[in-house]
Amino acid sequence: AQTGQPSAGGAAAAAAASAEAPSLTVLYGSQTGNAEGVAEMLGEQASARGIKATVVDMADYKPRQLKSESFVAVLASTHGEGDPPDGALDFHEFIHSRKAPGLKGVHYGVLALGDTSYEHFCQTGKDFDARFAELGASQLVERVDCDVDYDDPAEAWVTAMLDAIEAKAGAAVSAGSGQTAGGAPGKSQYDRKNPFPAPVLENLVLNGRGSNKETRHIELSLEDSGLTYRPGDAVGIYPQNNPSLVAAIIEKLALDPEETVSLGETQTTLSKALTHYREITVLTKPLMEQWAAYSGDAELQKLVGDQAGVTDWMRGRDLLDLIETWPVEGLGADTLTGMLRKLPPRLYSIASSQAAVDEEVHMTVAAVRYESHNREREGVASTWLSDRLEDDATVPVYIDPNKNFKLPEDDDAPVIMIGPGTGVAPFRAFMQEREERGARGRNWLFFGEQHFHMDFLYQSEWLAWRRQGLLDHLTVAFSRDQEEKVYVQNRIRDYATELWSWLQDGAYIYVCGDADAMAPDVNEALIDVIAHEGNKSRDEATEYLRDLAREKRYQRDVY
Numbered sequence: 272a273q274t275g276q277p278s279a280g281g282a283a284a285a286a287a288a289s290a291e292a293p294s295l296t297v298l299y300g301s302q303t304g305n306a307e308g309v310a311e312m313l314g315e316q317a318s319a320r321g322i323k324a325t326v327v328d329m330a331d332y333k334p335r336q337l338k339s340e341s342f343v344a345v346l347a348s349t350h351g352e353g354d355p356p357d358g359a360l361d362f363h364e365f366i367h368s369r370k371a372p373g374l375k376g377v378h379y380g381v382l383a384l385g386d387t388s389y390e391h392f393c394q395t396g397k398d399f400d401a402r403f404a405e406l407g408a409s410q411l412v413e414r415v416d417c418d419v420d421y422d423d424p425a426e427a428w429v430t431a432m433l434d435a436i437e438a439k440a441g442a443a444v445s446a447g448s449g450q451t452a453g454g455a456p457g458k459s460q461y462d463r464k465n466p467f468p469a470p471v472l473e474n475l476v477l478n479g480r481g482s483n484k485e486t487r488h489i490e491l492s493l494e495d496s497g498l499t500y501r502p503g504d505a506v507g508i509y510p511q512n513n514p515s516l517v518a519a520i521i522e523k524l525a526l527d528p529e530e531t532v533s534l535g536e537t538q539t540t541l542s543k544a545l546t547h548y549r550e551i552t553v554l555t556k557p558l559m560e561q562w563a564a565y566s567g568d569a570e571l572q573k574l575v576g577d578q579a580g581v582t583d584w585m586r587g588r589d590l591l592d593l594i595e596t597w598p599v600e601g602l603g604a605d606t607l608t609g610m611l612r613k614l615p616p617r618l619y620s621i622a623s624s625q626a627a628v629d630e631e632v633h634m635t636v637a638a639v640r641y642e643s644h645n646r647e648r649e650g651v652a653s654t655w656l657s658d659r660l661e662d663d664a665t666v667p668v669y670i671d672p673n674k675n676f677k678l679p680e681d682d683d684a685p686v687i688m689i690g691p692g693t694g695v696a697p698f699r700a701f702m703q704e705r706e707e708r709g710a711r712g713r714n715w716l717f718f719g720e721q722h723f724h725m726d727f728l729y730q731s732e733w734l735a736w737r738r739q740g741l742l743d744h745l746t747v748a749f750s751r752d753q754e755e756k757v758y759v760q761n762r763i764r765d766y767a768t769e770l771w772s773w774l775q776d777g778a779y780i781y782v783c784g785d786a787d788a789m790a791p792d793v794n795e796a797l798i799d800v801i802a803h804e805g806n807k808s809r810d811e812a813t814e815y816l817r818d819l820a821r822e823k824r825y826q827r828d829v830y
């Protein structure tokens with residue numbers, strides 16, 4: 272494990288700190304809450320050891336304070352093309368600017384969260400690590416870069432950090448307060464590591480006949496789980512791989528599906544291991560490296576040495592492609608499962624409010640099917656839920672809270688919701704919540720899909736809310752009902768004057784859905800509206816929108 276050892280040096284700071292309990296500032300930059308969760312765990316364990324810990328979101332931290340810190344833990348996730356989470360953008364930019372203070376005397380450690388199937392794996396964490404060192408801070412423990420299955424390496428890093436701080440701070444650390452784990456009262460026993468088997472209550476296709484889409488409304492029971500959530504949170508589910516892909520892989524490798532394999536402490540059959548516990552539909556750099564080493568193939572070894580080339584090859588391909596392109600002989604079942612990463616859970620934005628549905632959780636799931644490299648492919652979780660759930664099946668679930676996508680506390684604040692496709696899910700939760708709360712603030716939904724007749728997801732619910740007056744505006748963009756494409760961003764521009772007036776009234780803007788094309792296009796449209804209606808330059812309008820984000824009046828949940 273990359274736990275590292277406390278570094279030498281920094282004696283002055285250590286001596287100064289040894290007079291009293293050391294204080295640790297835990298800074299996190301989190302998009303979906305994973306980095307935040309580890310930050311909180313670090314904070315709790317630090318307190319239990321008598322270290323004074325403050326856990327702060329980078330979004331709320333004054334970066335000039337950095338130079339007076341003694342111990343800093345930095346936890347950050349990476350998104351898209353190596354980008355920081357939205358809330359960490361300002362901090363990231365500041366620390367890389369010429370305004371950044373010297374950090375001599377500061378001791379720090381970095382935990383990076385990321386995904387090895389992306390080219391810029393853990394880039395944000397790497398940035399922070401390099402920049403802290405450049406500014407003169409001294410590294411307490413080696414940086415740890417976590418893949419999607421981050422629990423164990425993150426825990427090891429937390430322990431290493433605390434050991435290093437104790438070692439540096441000398442005898443000042445008092446004995447632990449004897450605090451035991453167990454969580455707050457009323458907290459569920461179920462979480463990411465121990466999901467709840469939720470019975471399926473409803474599983475309906477929302478699209479009409481003839482649609483290109485297959486979008487489902489799925490209701491799960493949380494009865495007796497103790498799990499609770501708020502509108503804007505996500506539900507995490509553990510899916511199963513397609514058994515026919517599993518069978519094809521096993522056959523190509525001439526292995527026995529019933530052979531026993533060991534996955535950590537669990538013993539299971541190879542077939543079950545590949546169906547339930549290992550990722551087979553996405554390739555990662557570490558897997559490619561191991562395959563290159565095992566096969567000894569010169570061409571593959573060359574490809575793996577080329578960072579951009581190998582990411583390009585991996586895109587749209589899976590384990591079966593790898594096996595077919597670079598066949599190996601005599602690969603054992605345990606060696607195979609040892610090379611693969613754990614099947615990661617999938618997150619879905621919750622489409623219900625507990626104020627309305629009590630011990631249920633609703634999801635809006637689009638079946639992902641596409642062709643690439645001459646083979647039909649499919650999304651693991653969405654097709655498992657659509658095609659392969661048996662009657663009286665249960666779905667292993669946990670709640671993934673998202674504090675970056677929350678209704679305004681002020682029930683009178685106007686809300687603008689932009690959610691094409693399945694991006695509409697959390698807005699159904701928002702409307703249910705506002706209805707139950709009797710919130711009087713105005714609500715405006717922008718929805719987009721291909722066809723009015725087949726794809727107007729939850730149409731009757733929106734229309735009822737509009738009739739009732741809860742929804743003030745329902746603005747739709749059906750892209751394929753006319754010659755020219757119409758998208759939500761076109762409609763945003765059409766309504767520029769009214770949108771601007773809502774913003775003047777303190778409206779909150781929410782965007783949910785596609786991150787690659789839709790969210791950047793909507794962002795551009797909002798900048799146009801602000802520039803045009805507010806008489807601002809592009810730069811001023813961009814800054815205006817960034818200010819809205821800082822005030823939490825522009826929140827995004829995009830994927």
Ligand code: 2AM
Nearest residue numbers: 691692719720721750758759788789792
């Ligand atoms: P299309 O499929 O006709 O291109 C939900 O998927 C809706 O989002 C569809 O109507 C889809 O239109 C549309 N869509 C596709 N690309 C988009 C983009 N860049 N911005 C906004 N909506 C988009």
